[in-house]
Amino acid sequence: GQPAKIDNFLKFNPQGPKDGELTFVSGSPGKTDRQLSLDELVDTRDRYLPYVLRMFNRREVLELSYSARSFENARKARDDLFGDQNNRKRYDGYLAGLLDPQTWSALTAREQKLRDAIARDPKLRSTTAAYDRIKNAQAEIAKNAPLYNYLEQERPITIGYRGPRALSGNLFKYARLLIRAVDERAKPNGERIPEFRDSARESLELELFSTEPNYDDYEILRLTDSLTDFASQFAANDPLVQKVLAGKSPHARAVELVAGTKLKDVAVRKDIYGKDAAALQAFHDPMIDLARLVDGPARDARKRYDAQEEIKKQAYSEIAKAHFAIEGASSYPDATFTLRLSYGTVRGYEQDGKQIPPFTDFAGLYQRSAEHDNKSPFDLPQRWIDKKANLNLATHFNFVSDADIIGGNSGSPVVNKANEFVGIIFDGNIQSLVLDCIFTDKQARAVSVDSAAIIEALRKVYGASGLADELESAK
Structure with missing residues (x-):
């Protein structure tokens, strides 16, 4: 078959976001309880x-x-x-x-x-x-x-x-x-x-x-x-x-x-x-x-x-x-699995006196696995072990931002100001779990797979260069 021809889509940015870049998250966050007494x-x-x-x-x-x-x-x-x-x-x-x-x-x-x-x-x-x-x-x-x-x-x-x-x-x-x-x-x-x-x-x-x-x-x-x-x-x-x-x-x-x-x-x-x-x-x-x-x-x-x-x-x-009578539309209601647009900046945070950078890379993936002797749950598939030499290990793998997300946002696209796809939400850090009852950007971070990692893996791990070409050339 032939690729689908779709008029409206997000252009794929193969470089991913930069530190300090403003991003937007479109998704359906599940449930928050920010009105709890x-x-x-x-x-x-x-x-x-x-x-x-x-x-x-x-x-x-x-x-x-x-x-x-x-x-x-x-x-x-x-x-x-x-x-x-x-x-x-x-x-x-x-x-x-x-x-x-x-x-x-x-x-x-x-x-x-x-x-x-x-x-x-x-x-x-x-x-x-x-x-x-x-x-x-x-x-x-x-x-x-x-x-x-x-x-x-x-x-x-x-x-x-x-x-x-x-x-x-x-x-x-x-x-x-x-x-x-x-x-x-x-x-x-x-x-x-x-x-x-x-x-x-x-x-x-x-x-x-x-x-x-x-x-x-x-x-x-x-x-x-x-x-x-x-x-x-x-x-x-x-x-x-x-x-x-x-x-x-x-x-x-x-x-x-x-x-x-x-x-x-x-x-x-x-x-x-x-x-x-x-x-x-x-x-x-x-x-x-x-x-x-x-x-x-x-x-x-x-x-x-x-x-x-x-x-x-x-x-x-x-x-x-x-609350609505007092503040009107200046504050948004709790999440209810309905479509929302959130925004946030790509940035790290401080934890236990250390600065946590906003990006991880392929090198860190292999290092973490080696530190645990490639044992579960840190074991890598054999394909990834075999293809390590092909990879640019400095390529960003995941990144964090201070976007307001909650359970239900997994799979949400992350886009930049140019409306380009730069990542996909899959988790939040441990500090983000309090977002259920209050938003804070001190340490709470949304975690996304970097679009650069997707291209790197498609080309050099999965042998799917044709798909990578299609993603990068779509206009």
């Missing part, structure tokens, strides 16, 4: 993030230990380990930002400025009460958090439904989804839990009828650990803990549940999904029975959580309206 941020800093980090650290240690036993174990745990390590780094960076005195001072000043402006305007003065409602609602959420996290849905809610903290693993997840799907289906669509409404049916069934393999040893490992954590947090003599463990140790109970359930079979899950409430009530399976046991208290915890979240939602809406 100080009261909610205090709870996030002092309770929520420490809990989240303890959870991810615990899981990471478990998965690393399991992976170290064999290559097969490492394969089974790979995706979970990658996700948990990524989330642990993410929330560690967020907490570090909230613990930074300068960041906290900026957050305090931001809220005080808005509250002072609200208090001065007779038409807006009643909005002050919204802050109190948020404070009270957040206190109730904190009080309810152990039951909500351990029985209903662990937070943060990552991609897909992971289930409650006390009962980890795919098999319990299937049991929870099945009993709720049958129960919720009997209700009018508008009264159902959102994930069981007609609009969510396709994604629910994809989750339930996944052909992803379930490994008994890995399921037992995860369930044993989560049951142990549950008993540790609630106390071994807690009535619900005792009912869940059914007179057994966490490991023995996990073995019993995993060995006894029939939910590993997709056909069985489809059969259960098709039952009505009466037929399901007569059906017994150890994992289904366990899901029934905890469903009442789990639903109660969810109702309390949802009620307080609704109070906060309404209060934040009032504050947002007041």
